[in-house]
Amino acid sequence: MADTSYDYDLFVIGGGSGGVRAARLAALTGAKVAVAEEYRMGGTCVIRGCVPKKFMVYASGYGKHIKHAKGYGWSVGDVSYDHAVFASAMHAEVDRLSGIYHRNLANAGVEIFEERAEFVDANTLRLKTSGKTVTAAKILIAVGGRPWMPSPENLPGVEHTITSNEIFDLETLPKHLVIAGGGYIAVEFAHVFAGLGVKTCLVYRGDTVLRGFDEDVRMAVHEGLKEAGVRVITQTVFEKIEKVEGEDLPLCVHLKNGHNINADVVMMAVGRRPNTESLGLEAAGVEVSDGGAVMVDEWSKTNVPSIWAVGDVTDRVALTPVAIREGHAFAETEFYDKPWHFDHSDIPTAVFTQPEVGTVGMTEADARKKYGHVDIYKTRFRPMKNMLNGDTSRVLMKLVVKPDDEKVLGVHIVGDDAAEMIQAVGIAIKMGVTKPDFDRTCALHPSVAEELVTMRQKWVPEVTSNS
Structure with missing residues (x-):
């Protein structure tokens, strides 16, 4: 009542x-x-x-x-x-x-x-x-x-930048877009504008984009940005931004590493x-x-x-x-007198880079931290579609498995339609799927997704020798 x-x-x-x-x-x-x-x-x-x-x-x-x-x-x-x-x-x-x-x-x-x-x-x-x-x-x-923005005291000239809120309102394409950040928003828009023919530069304080994701995924996306024509500058941040009226590229971005970049649009994608x-x-x-x-x-x-x-x-x-x-x-x-709360574990997630990322469950690093030893199955291959079209990009697929009961702890995909695949895989992960369950599943051929159920060889890290 x-x-x-x-x-x-x-x-x-x-x-x-x-x-x-x-x-x-x-x-x-x-x-x-x-x-x-x-x-x-x-x-x-x-x-x-x-x-x-x-x-x-x-x-x-x-x-x-x-x-x-x-x-x-x-x-x-x-x-x-x-x-x-x-x-x-x-x-x-x-x-x-x-x-x-x-x-x-x-x-x-x-x-x-x-x-x-x-x-x-x-x-x-x-x-x-x-x-x-x-x-x-x-x-x-x-x-x-x-979107979070640094203050003018911490970043002089920040008022000349935009965020992901304003990026949708651009009436014309930039001539040169510079993006600050290395998270999913930064890398997605870097791919978007590079794909539209815009000269695009991404500046990131770390050494590899997508902090918090699986390391193999991070490396694949980082390399994918460069393959897409994005200039990626790492291990530095913006120091200040100056505006020069009348110039074709009126914004001069000064980096902490001493270099400058000229642009007409600067986007801050440094967190929310x-x-x-x-x-x-x-x-x-x-x-x-x-x-x-x-x-x-x-x-x-x-x-x-x-x-x-x-x-x-x-x-x-x-x-x-x-x-x-x-x-x-x-x-x-x-x-409704139907008490329940949402379980935040094993949520399938996508990053719409090109090709896109699909991930569910634990990263390899998190799994090793929690369980010690884990089994890794992974593959990188050029998909069938790209054999005729000149596209050199490769697909990454990776399974993280707990050895004692062979439960699949995480699945990570970088490739076209990764988001569509990971939604279906997420159901299996939520149900507690094991590696033998994957192995018993018949492959659908020819498809990219069949690789998920045909990986049999455990990945062993290469041992480097100083001799």
Whole structure:
């Protein structure tokens, strides 16, 4: 029964995937639910993340496909790319998807406030534009994350740069794009713009991109960037950025290693942070981490009994499907009397480089750290499709196996359609698949994926000799 002492049974702050799922499911029980979203319904994924990014990946990939078609007998005439045409279609689709989110909430009976909500206390929120104050028995924080930017004091000239939020709004292609960072956002956009014919440079403080991924995957992606024509500069960072008016490449990026790079667009892709600044969490007594993430338990509960949080704002696993499952679990637990919480282990993940990465389970390093000895099966090969088209890129496949029970701890793929493969493999990993299960599975020939079930030889590291 609804608590009539509050304006709402549930108030959700944030209209992204996690918050929308929770609000819609709660409202379908007859609960009085509201959502406040200060920008556009759909959140990072739909508006300025996975969806428009994947469209850009598709767009950049067509150039390579056209080039490779000659090897299969296709005669291709003069071709050109019109960024304005593509961008218009991409933004129209984003608008359509955002509208669907809005309609689904409205159809479920959710009240929508298109403005920012901030905490007054543990059960009270102030809507910033209208000044209205509302109360709720339960409040769900689902405000996501935002790109992190260094301050002008730490990086002079940072105001001349853009982030992954603004990259989608470029009306024309850059002449020379410089990207700071080596995470998935940095490497994905480096491939995108290189594929669109843009001179692209990536600057990374480490020695190999994609820190936290399996080492073989990191090496394959790093080499793939260079094969795609991306200039990769490692072990240095930006020192300052100067703007010179009237130049064809008006931005001069000064690196800590003493070198300079001239560009017309500079993108900062150096991490993301939970979007909790000025949310009023201190007024509600909600505990946050040093990085600003809302601290929650496995049930997405904060330290305040009336407040929960899901999605990127908790800094657990910053993936849209994870936010959706967390929001779903919250709604069914609190409004359907079906208590469950999401299991964050063995989540399949993709990085949409070209070729793309698909990974699920443990890296080799993490497995060795936990179990000591592990068995490794891996292969690198040129796929059948590339034998005629001139593409020299190779596929990497790797299995990490626990020796005592032969349980497969991790699967890592770098190659075309790796994301599609890893989604199916993720089911098997979640079920506790063993290496003999892989071995008993009949290969589907000819396919790239058949290599997953035909690897029989354990990989043994090469032993170097000083003699």
